[in-house]
Every structure is written in structure tokens, then in C-alpha cells.
Amino acid sequence: MNTAIALKIARIPLRGSSVTIQTKDRSKGPGSLVSKVGQSLRHAIASGQYVPGDKLPSEVELTETHRVSRTVVREAVAAMKSDGLVEVRQGAGIFVLDPDIQAPFNRRIDKARVSSDLEVLEVRAPLEIEAAGLAALRRSPAQEEAIFECHRQILRCIENDQSIREADLALHFAIADATNNPLFRQHLEFHGAAAIPQSKVMPDPRPADQTAYRRMIHKEHEVIVMAISDRDEEAARNAMRDHLRGSQIRYRDLLRDFRAFSS
Incomplete structure (x- = not known):
């Protein structure tokens, strides 16, 4: 392993480590506030x-x-909605869902939402690739x-079996x-939670599959993070x-699975 990379990885404290890194206080940032509100509501549920129905x-x-x-409240609620925890009823309010109710497959996949998330990803790609460089x-x-x-923080969420959506967006x-160009952040803030599509569109994936997916995303992020740390633009x-x-x-x-099931 490259010595420089090994040293950088060593700076990331492992679970249970007593290593402390001094970082700039970002506790008031939009991403942190969304996470704080989301965690509070999730804990309450x-x-x-x-309880379901409330x-x-x-x-x-x-x-x-x-x-x-x-805006912060809407982003937190949107993330919970994507995780299948709540339902927003127009003109009525936000209601807690019952995670034990198994909806049919073709109802559990929201085709319109998947298509919308894909559209956001396609628009987001060239800007985020440039941002990474x-x-x-x-x-x-x-x-x-x-x-x-x-x-x-993403790894901590994985280890605690929590959604990584908010931590992913914060990264x-x-x-x-x-980038030191505020327009890149503004672009992400404009799309909000839609900029980080949920790992599973269905609210009731198998735990093992969900964890495997999250670890795969964490590994992909690690490659990006290390390249930025190494100042390797390409x-x-x-x-x-x-x-x-x-x-x-x-x-x-x-989307292909949805079409196959619906045909």
C-alpha cells in the first residue's frame, strides 16, 4: 500500500478508538440541521x-x-418518507407508517419517484464530477x-444499522x-434529498441486502475521499x-424490474 495513503487511512479512527481530530465546527450547517431534526423524529417514532397512524x-x-x-424540516421529512417511515398526505399532515404492512411489489415501487431520482442523477453527474476534481x-x-x-459518519450509520441518506448528502x-465555489453546494441544496436517491425504493428490504448496499456505497465514497486527499484530480x-x-x-x-413485473 502506498505509504501516503496508509497514513491518511490511519487518521480515520476505528470504532472504539480514542483518537480525536480537531475539525472546524459545522454543527450549524444545513446538512447537520437536517440530520439533527431527522434523528429526533426517528427517535420519537x-x-x-x-405509533403507526399517528x-x-x-x-x-x-x-x-x-x-x-x-426547508430543513421538509428535507428531514423527505428523507423519512423515502425510508418508508412516514407518509405526507396533502392537506392533512405527516403520518407515521406501519413498517410491518407488506404492500404488493408493484405498489411498493414508486415508478414516478424512481424516474425522478434518475433524472436528478443524470443532471447531477457532470457537475459533481467537476466538483470532485x-x-x-x-x-x-x-x-x-x-x-x-x-x-x-456514514460508517457509523452502517454500524448502527441506520439510514445513510443524510450522512451521504453531508459528504x-x-x-x-x-471546491470553494458556492454554486456547487447551491446546486445540491436545490435538489435537496432527491440528490441522494434512497438505496432501496421499497421500504422493507432484507436487512442483509440493505447493509451490503450501504457498505458498497461507503467503499465507493472511500475511493473518492482518498483521491481528493491525495490531490489527484483525475x-x-x-x-x-x-x-x-x-x-x-x-x-x-x-425501472426495468418494474416494467417486467407490470407487463
Whole structure:
């Protein structure tokens, strides 16, 4: 293994490690706020504070309770909706879903949503490939550490059997920030949660499959992160291209499966 890469990997603390890295405080960033609100709502559901069929507080109430903008609340709810935890009923509110109800396959796959996610991926690809290359050239030491921390957070989510959606988006935000061109982050913020399609469109995938998928995504991210850390512009672009191309292929496969089942 390349010595420089080995040293960089060594800086990523393993589970249970006492190593502490000083990084810039980003606790007030949009990605962190979305994650904070999402985790609070997920905990409330998991603890039984809200049970299937219950209505969650309104958007206005959530913004006041968590002291965040409506955009942050909408992104957190969108991520939970994609994970099959809640349902947004127009004019009625946000309701907790029953994870034990198994819907038929052709109802569990939302064809329109898969198509929309694929469209976002196609538009996002050239900009994010460019962002990865620029991040490799321009990233500061603090920005490099922020990228590493986001990558570590994804691993923590995997180890705790949690959705990686919000942590995934935070990593892409960190890469966009490392370009030092604010338009790259604005592009991701515009698409919001749709910029990071859910790993499984069905809300009830087998746990082993879900974990395997998340670890695969983490491995793809690792190649991108290490290339940016090494200031290898070409490798960073190629790694991001491979990552996004893989996502597009997976979503096209879902659409093909949907058509086959529906025919």
C-alpha cells in the first residue's frame, strides 16, 4: 500500500478508538440541521412516542420546536418518507407508517419517484464530477478533515444499522464546499434529498441486502475521499464518475424490474 495513503487511512479512527481530530465546527450547517431534526423524529417514532397512524407535529410546529427553517424540516421529512417511515398526505399532515404492512411489489415501487431520482442523477453527474476534481485541487486542510469526518459518519450509520441518506448528502456537501465555489453546494441544496436517491425504493428490504448496499456505497465514497486527499484530480473525477454511474445503473435496473413485473 502506498505509504501516503496508509497514513491518511490511519487518521480515520476505528470504532472504539480514542483518537480525536480537531475539525472546524459545522454543527450549524444545513446538512447537520437536517440530520439533527431527522434523528429526533426517528427517535420519537422508534421509542413509541408516535405509533403507526399517528400524526406528527405540523411543519410550522416542527420549525418552532427545532428552531430551524421550513426547508430543513421538509428535507428531514423527505428523507423519512423515502425510508418508508412516514407518509405526507396533502392537506392533512405527516403520518407515521406501519413498517410491518407488506404492500404488493408493484405498489411498493414508486415508478414516478424512481424516474425522478434518475433524472436528478443524470443532471447531477457532470457537475459533481467537476466538483470532485476541483476539490482535489483546492481543498484546504480543514475541508479535507470535514470530508473525512463525513465519511466516518456514514460508517457509523452502517454500524448502527441506520439510514445513510443524510450522512451521504453531508459528504457530498463537504466535497462541494471544498471546491470553494458556492454554486456547487447551491446546486445540491436545490435538489435537496432527491440528490441522494434512497438505496432501496421499497421500504422493507432484507436487512442483509440493505447493509451490503450501504457498505458498497461507503467503499465507493472511500475511493473518492482518498483521491481528493491525495490531490489527484483525475482519480477524483474518475471515482465520482464511477460512483454516480453505478447509481444510475441501479436505478435503471429498478425501472426495468418494474416494467417486467407490470407487463
